[in-house]
Amino acid sequence: MKFFIDTANLDQIREANELGILDGVTTNPSLMAKEGIKGEEAIRQHYLTICEMVDGPVSAEVLGTTFEGMVEEGKKLAAIHKNIVVKIPMTKDGIKAIKWFTDNDIQTNCTLVFSAGQAILAAKAGATYVSPFIGRIDDSSWDGVQLIEQIVNIYNSQGFMTEVLAASIRTPLHIVRCAEAGADVCTCPLPSILGLLKHPLTDLGLAQFLKDAESMK
Ligand code: G3P
Numbered sequence: 001m002k003f004f005i006d007t008a009n010l011d012q013i014r015e016a017n018e019l020g021i022l023d024g025v026t027t028n029p030s031l032m033a034k035e036g037i038k039g040e041e042a043i044r045q046h047y048l049t050i051c052e053m054v055d056g057p058v059s060a061e062v063l064g065t066t067f068e069g070m071v072e073e074g075k076k077l078a079a080i081h082k083n084i085v086v087k088i089p090m091t092k093d094g095i096k097a098i099k100w101f102t103d104n105d106i107q108t109n110c111t112l113v114f115s116a117g118q119a120i121l122a123a124k125a126g127a128t129y130v131s132p133f134i135g136r137i138d139d140s141s142w143d144g145v146q147l148i149e150q151i152v153n154i155y156n157s158q159g160f161m162t163e164v165l166a167a168s169i170r171t172p173l174h175i176v177r178c179a180e181a182g183a184d185v186c187t188c189p190l191p192s193i194l195g196l197l198k199h200p201l202t203d204l205g206l207a208q209f210l211k212d213a214e215s216m217k
Contacts, residue, residue: 004187024056051081061087070097102126123160133168
């Protein structure tokens, strides 16, 4: 399973990248706005900076909602760097735009996916990635990881090439369960990635080893 970081914060991207386990980055308009990025040139520059930091796919979301608008915007985003993946919302115009980008060899990430039916449509349009939002599904008392399992099964049995990118990850356990469910990619906030490191027995064991190491000097 590939690890992407789900943020537009450069310090967090750097910290995750320094671990050596980062395969890519996803952003969305909320994450970009949180960093105070405003205006076309600032957006372009920010994506370029991220692409220069991380050697892997970087999802950049369109802000428009019409087919024509998404295509125009997506073409500009894709021109920023070869690793840009154009992120498109799951709407009727979005599906048309994904098909257009597929036909023009531009990678896409179909976002705001909450059902298997939506995931089938995204795959039919040729999306490179599909992003089910598992945390938001859990928020409404459904099981987000079950949706990952369902989509993985459908894609495998139908031979769809679209990669299942589990998004809206909230906890380290989400990451573990998505790995079990066969997700191709997990895009995670930094605290969830770092949470995977934690176990009290590791801390206790290391403290004992360090103490015993002292006695050996
Ligand atoms: O990748 C989508 C993700 O950023 C949404 O996460 O926590 O806002 O549901 P969240």
